[in-house]
Amino acid sequence: xxxxxxxxxxxxxxxxxxxxxxxxxxxxxxxxxxxxxxxxxxxxxxxxxxxxxxxxxxxxxxxxxxxxxxxxxxxxxxxxxxxxxxxxxxxxxxxxxxxxxxxxxxxxxxxxxxxxxxxxxxxxxxxxxxxxxxxxxxxxxxxxxxxxxxxxxxxxxxxxxxxxxxxxxxxxxxxxxxxxxxxxxxxxxxxxxxxxxxxxxxxxxxxxxxxxxxxxxxxxxxxxxxxxxxxxxxxxxxxxxxxxxxxxxxxxxxxxxxxxxxxxxxxxxxxxxxxxxxxxxxxxxxxxxxxxxxxxxxxxxxxxxx
Ligand code: ASP
Numbered sequence: 001x002x003x004x005x006x007x008x009x010x011x012x013x014x015x016x017x018x019x020x021x022x023x024x025x026x027x028x029x030x031x032x033x034x035x036x037x038x039x040x041x042x043x044x045x046x047x048x049x050x051x052x053x054x055x056x057x058x059x060x061x062x063x064x065x066x067x068x069x070x071x072x073x074x075x076x077x078x079x080x081x082x083x084x085x086x087x088x089x090x091x092x093x094x095x096x097x098x099x100x101x102x103x104x105x106x107x108x109x110x111x112x113x114x115x116x117x118x119x120x121x122x123x124x125x126x127x128x129x130x131x132x133x134x135x136x137x138x139x140x141x142x143x144x145x146x147x148x149x150x151x152x153x154x155x156x157x158x159x160x161x162x163x164x165x166x167x168x169x170x171x172x173x174x175x176x177x178x179x180x181x182x183x184x185x186x187x188x189x190x191x192x193x194x195x196x197x198x199x200x201x202x203x204x205x206x207x208x209x210x211x212x213x214x215x216x217x218x219x220x221x222x223x224x225x226x227x228x229x230x231x232x233x234x235x236x237x238x239x240x241x242x243x244x245x246x247x248x249x250x251x252x253x254x255x256x257x258x259x260x261x262x263x264x265x266x267x268x269x270x271x272x273x274x275x276x277x278x279x280x281x282x283x284x285x286x287x288x289x290x291x292x293x294x295x296x297x298x299x300x301x302x303x304x305x306x
Contacts, residue, residue: 004116004123005291008134008173016177020142022290023283029066030286039297040069043100047073048090049126050081050106055257055281056126056135060103063288072097087111091118100296104128122295130164130224136256137170139287141178143279144214147252152179157209158200159242160218160264163190164225167256168218172198185209186218186240189229206239209246216254217242217264233263244268252276 002010011019029037045064049057057073064071072094081090091102095118102119104112105126112125127133144151156175162168162184172195175182182200184191191202209215220236230236243266247253253275259265269275 003295004112004125005134005295006112006116006123006125007132008137008170008177011134011174011177013177016138016141016174019138019287019290019294020145022293023138023142023286026066026289026293027283027286029289030282035066036068037066038068039293040064040067040100043069043296044097045069045071045101045103045292046094046097046099046121047071047103047126048094048105049074050076050087050104050111051127053105053126055284056105056133059281059284060124060126060135060288062285063292066285067289067292069100069292072099087115088118091115095119095121101292124291124295127166129166130169131166132170133166133256134170134174135284135288135291136167137174138291139280139283140167140171140216140254140256141174142287143254143276143283144252145178146283147276147279148213150179151175154180154213155183155211156180156214156216157183157185157212158216158218159185159206159209159240161190161220161229162186162195162202162218163192163229164221165218169198171216172200176200183208183212187230187236206246210248210251212251214252214254215242215247219256219258220260220263237263240264241266242269244272247272247274250274254280257281 029035047060061071061073099121101122103124103126104115106128109129109131111128112123116123125134158168172182176199184200184202188204195202255277
């Protein structure tokens with residue numbers, strides 16, 4: 001496997017399966033009273049978050065701590081980034097601590113790839129603009145594999161604001177690589193042109209949703225919308241909101257969070273037993289432990305969890 005994790009494109013199916021198997025061992029560690037293994041003792045991990053985050057930042061921090069690494073977490077607000085320091089200067093400054101890994105979240109597509117060119121550390125993309133969010137895709141695959149046993153042959157629909165979604169771009173590739181068929185669905189203005197080149201089908205209509213085994217709903221990313229992509233959120237909700245009544249029994253519901261309650265999902269769907277949203281968050285720690293371990297330690301996981 002590559003030294004960095006910037007895009008799902010960099011991972012073959014065997015790489016994904018290896019990370020998921022490792023994540024299973026780390027999920028076991030997370031179930032213990034003392035949730036810590038010495039695998040990365042003495043290594044330094046820098047979390048650099050230039051954009052809002054709750055789940056991703058907290059789970060990367062916990063993952064690093066559970067592997068016994070020293071962790072420095074920097075958010076743009078309150079850091080020298082606020083004072084106008086460039087990304088390159090910040091990365092060079094932090095490189096003085098000789099970090100083993102830099103985890104970066106940025107509003108700019110391509111930022112993680114750039115950082116990888118400026119540092120000796122392993123770089124992990126924790127979301128770069130509309131481009132990719134590979135660890136989200138890995139935790140989604142992990143959550144589904146745990147629930148279904150295998151993703152091969154699964155029919156997955158991704159519904160909502162596909163245009164602004166790095167999660168969609170990473171998920172489509174990861175789900176396809178694991179043997180699923182993927183359909184993206186949303187208002188035509190929120191479906192990127194040529195999205196089918198990623199190997200999925202695209203439709204503006206929810207007709208046919210009942211055939212899906214998994215309905216993966218995306219957040220309406222209003223902070224990334226300069227123009228009006230839909231007439232109003234109320235109309236969007238009428239047409240595309242997934243409520244319990246739109247789900248057939250047995251279908252699984254996923255969402256990367258944060259959820260706009262009452263916009264893309266209704267409260268009854270969020271709280272239904274078909275929803276895996278809590279499971280996804282829980283998977284985040286074990287999967288990010290596995291990614292850090294795989295990139296930085298790379299020796300048999302059993303040694304680490306012994
Ligand atoms: N939390 C995910 C992300 O950072 C999804 C979202 O924000 O809607 O991309």
